[in-house]
Amino acid sequence: MEIEKTEIEGCFVVTPKVFADERGQFFESFHHEKFKNATGLNVSFVQDNISVSTKNVIRGLHFQKGEFAQAKLVQTIKGKVLDVVVDIRKESPTFGKHLKFTLTEENRKQVFMPKGIAHGFVVLSDEAVFSYKCDAYYHPSSEAGIFYADEQLEIDWQIDMNDAIVSSKDQELPTLKSYFDAISIGDRG
Template identity: 45%
Template sequence: MGFRRLKTSLQDVYLIEPKIFGDDRGFFLELYNANKFKDIGLGHLNFVQDNLSFSRKGALRGLHFQRPPHAQGKLVSVLQGKVLDVAVDLRKNSPTFGQSVCVELDSEKRNMLYIPEGFAHGFQVISDECLFLYKCTNFYHPEADAGLAWDDPTLNIPWLDIPPVLSQKDQNHPHLAEFDSPF
């Protein structure tokens, strides 16, 4: 058993593919194994909190992050359904500052995305319903909660061609040009 780590267009953001064992009964896979993550160069991760969200088609959650010293790295996956998952580099000194990567995560492929501290994260649900799992490297702190406008035209994120369903909070985040990155 193992995992495969694939590079994305953003340094330090990785697509993770688990080894899946299937037969006529169904399938088995490991969602996380610290020793095997060490084998693919992600042994430094220390997950302290798991979060689960349920969303319906079109729901758009993001773009969220936590400010230092409570910044979070996230390993995200879809347990049921399919999403367009997005990470935006907020690291001021990064050559990819303000750039994004978009990947489809789904419960058939069982693929995951690792997003380190210093990135905003969001997703939009493609399937009728979705169960979305976040493994986080730091605890949630409400006072550190922050976000970036999901529809900022400078980010050029190819969101789905369906009306987004947003929370009130996600309708009011600043654009990148109005934002002083804490990373």
């Protein structure tokens, strides 16, 4: 297993060692001790989620806030996606910065993101099966997000945006600035 740091603190690219022969493939998708030794992080995943999406579907940018914030390890099981992480930790030197990763069933790359990261992806293949390992359970009251087409973030989703398939819920998410302005106003109240 190869683990690489990224420009965003606490965010890593994990590439498992794949053993392939005429029968197919085998790889260890996660190993707690190896991950802990390489990153210094002691993460315990408690929930696995799978999404199945068609070409041009954009999901995101999602996160959970407060005590139910989640660290995640994501990977593509089938197909190809462009994975996007955005640092939304106000105290971080990379606040507002985004990174993109191409995750495919061929390269088997995974992305680990710490709490305080908004996450989304777009499907570049005809269909994609996408896996999320989370270190906290999903809580609807803690659900939040940032608008995927926020001009301040300048994310190139690498598709014709006229072809994008986005849920009405994700289309109504606030921009990064609006989200934090609303929190500041709420803190004053």
